[in-house]
Amino acid sequence: MPDGTELRDAKKAFRAAARERRAVYHAEHGAGAGGRLRDIVLQAIPLPPGGVVSGYLPIDDELDPLPLLRAVIGRGHHACVPVVQGRGQPLVFRDWTPEAPLVEGVFGVSVPAPSAPERVPDLLFVPLLGFDRKGFRMGYGAGFYDRTLAGLRARKPVLAVGIGYAGQEVTAVPVGLHDEALDWIVTDREAIRIAV
Ligand SMILES: Nc1nc2c(c(=O)[nH]1)N(C=O)[C@@H](CNc1ccc(C(=O)N[C@@H](CCC(=O)O)C(=O)O)cc1)CN2
Numbered sequence: 001m002p003d004g005t006e007l008r009d010a011k012k013a014f015r016a017a018a019r020e021r022r023a024v025y026h027a028e029h030g031a032g033a034g035g036r037l038r039d040i041v042l043q044a045i046p047l048p049p050g051g052v053v054s055g056y057l058p059i060d061d062e063l064d065p066l067p068l069l070r071a072v073i074g075r076g077h078h079a080c081v082p083v084v085q086g087r088g089q090p091l092v093f094r095d096w097t098p099e100a101p102l103v104e105g106v107f108g109v110s111v112p113a114p115s116a117p118e119r120v121p122d123l124l125f126v127p128l129l130g131f132d133r134k135g136f137r138m139g140y141g142a143g144f145y146d147r148t149l150a151g152l153r154a155r156k157p158v159l160a161v162g163i164g165y166a167g168q169e170v171t172a173v174p175v176g177l178h179d180e181a182l183d184w185i186v187t188d189r190e191a192i193r194i195a196v
């Protein structure tokens, strides 16, 4: 069931404001943020040995997760990134390395070529527009990560780690029934473990 009108409007207003805040923070703090993020994640979060870790290829003013993904590969994990199949469908993930050939996917987002093997992540680094300390996030509004996390969590334990700038924190993200909470949020300043 889709969200009701009131929640949809609240989320829409939130998204517009969050985009602006992220752009301002990115312009001010973006340089070097990906390296700081990498160091904080590796210090705080135990990665599943030999596991599959998903990240993302940054768009707009997202915090750059590629230094982290390179480090994760260096420690023997598989890295992968999301591929949109279509509206209303969960994301799939394809293998990513710094050398991987990319093609243009849905929404003009770069994705690994179809020759890259599909993977099922054990740990997901999740992009976001805004987050709160309860572990709720908001994205671009297609519900891709909510749908994808719900599907994965029904099959096996996965760890969902939201990635964003400290300046993307809000008091409370408007949430609906479909919203899947994150297990951790890591910013360019700190790692926040969400209490269960
Ligand atoms: N880096 C990254 N990759 C990702 C995501 C993400 O949030 N970040 N996604 C997370 O789910 C999926 C892609 N989802 C997306 C959904 C909408 C738009 C988007 O820009 N939509 C508007 C354009 C708005 C604008 O540019 O002002 C549109 O539909 O026109 C982009 C990505 C998978 N890959």
Ligand SMILES: Nc1ncnc2c1ncn2[C@@H]1O[C@H](COP(=O)(O)OP(=O)(O)OP(=O)(O)O)[C@@H](O)[C@H]1O
Pocket: 001, 002, 003, 011, 137, 138, 139, 140, 141, 142, 143, 144, 145, 146, 147, 148, 150, 176, 178, 179
């Ligand atoms: N598991 C699900 N099954 C069916 N519909 C869903 C599911 N998850 C989310 N939706 C629907 O998708 C729409 C968008 O959800 P929402 O506004 O939470 O997106 P978002 O979290 O900002 O986006 P994204 O996860 O793509 O970054 C809503 O109408 C929501 O009801």
